[in-house]
Amino acid sequence: xxxxxxxxxxxxxxxxxxxxxxxxxxxxxxxxxxxxxxxxxxxxxxxxxxxxxxxxxxxxxxxxxxxxxxxxxxxxxxxxxxxxxxxxxxxxxxxxxxxxxxxxxxxxxxxxxxxxxxxxxxxxxxxxxxxxxxxxxxxxxxxxxxxxxxxxxxxxxxxxxxxxxxxxxxxxxxxxxxxxxxxxxxxxxxxxxxxxxxxxxxxxxxxxxxxxxxxxxxxxxxxxxxxxxxxxxxxxxxxxxxxxxxxxxxxxxxxxxxxxxxxxxxxxxxxxxxx
Numbered sequence: 001x002x003x004x005x006x007x008x009x010x011x012x013x014x015x016x017x018x019x020x021x022x023x024x025x026x027x028x029x030x031x032x033x034x035x036x037x038x039x040x041x042x043x044x045x046x047x048x049x050x051x052x053x054x055x056x057x058x059x060x061x062x063x064x065x066x067x068x069x070x071x072x073x074x075x076x077x078x079x080x081x082x083x084x085x086x087x088x089x090x091x092x093x094x095x096x097x098x099x100x101x102x103x104x105x106x107x108x109x110x111x112x113x114x115x116x117x118x119x120x121x122x123x124x125x126x127x128x129x130x131x132x133x134x135x136x137x138x139x140x141x142x143x144x145x146x147x148x149x150x151x152x153x154x155x156x157x158x159x160x161x162x163x164x165x166x167x168x169x170x171x172x173x174x175x176x177x178x179x180x181x182x183x184x185x186x187x188x189x190x191x192x193x194x195x196x197x198x199x200x201x202x203x204x205x206x207x208x209x210x211x212x213x214x215x216x217x218x219x220x221x222x223x224x225x226x227x228x229x230x231x232x233x234x235x236x237x238x239x240x241x242x243x244x245x246x247x248x249x250x251x252x253x254x255x256x257x258x259x260x261x262x263x264x265x266x267x268x269x270x271x272x273x274x275x
Contacts, residue, residue: 008211009204009208009210010207010211010214011120011124011201011204011205012112012120012201013210014197014200015111015112015124015127016108016109017194017197018105018108018194018198019104021190021194022104022105022108022191022194023101023102023105024187024190025050025101025188025190025191025194026049026097026187028049028185028186028187028190029048029055029056029185030049030050030184030185030187030188030191031047031048031169031182031183031184031185031188032047032048032182032185032188033045033046033048033061033181033182034180034181034183035061035064035178035179035180035181036179038177039064040064044056044057044061045057047185049187050100050101050187051095052078052080053080053081054080058072062082064178066154066157066158067157067158067176068157068159068162068178069087069153069154069157069159069162070154070175071084071085071087071088071089071154072084072085073088073089073090073091073149075095076090076092076095077092077095085154087152089145089148089149101191104134107127107130110123111123116208120205124198124201124202124205125205128198128202131195132195135191135195139169146166146167146168146169150164150166150167151164151165162175167180167182168182170182170183170184
């Protein structure tokens, strides 16, 4: 097997693809907030990148937020593309976003080149577990910083007396007369796809299936699903002869099942077998 053929194995090709997607995600907003307020006819959108940068209507939103004393975070070590308020919550870890994404991209590329067997299996397993743990920790940290910002409102803001609130990482919230909805941006969706590809690579960590085998794998998977659905329907279907002679009813019920097994080749194929 040539080196190129080995790289076409799903357990190698998918991590390589994920590596490219992690880098691509850095060029796009990973988080998106849509705000509505009575004084604005159209919704305002703020886009956040994996590094200290904002996009969209962040200038207008800053003017809106200052009424309740809620300010954009201070990345501390770099100058972002917006004005940092002196009372903003410090978020120095924001500058580590590119390190995380590039680091995961490099780790994915390295794992894809590991020798077959135990090194590759362990590498893919560690990569998937580490990626999920890292992004889980990032979401937890972001949520904590949002809690800090929502409970550190400027007491000198024009709208005094606004109670503290916690904007969610993903979801809707309201403060004063402002409604917000936070969700993934384009970079966030790209990141989700990359993580999904790593999970699929983990599924095929013991298989030598290549990209060329994907159509056959889809067909095999759909056949298994249909076979399981038919089997479930056979087991849960009504017995029309339940009120008649038990022996005769049993034989008539088993006959179509035997025919189904005889005409369904997928029932005799082990589920763990890969092309």
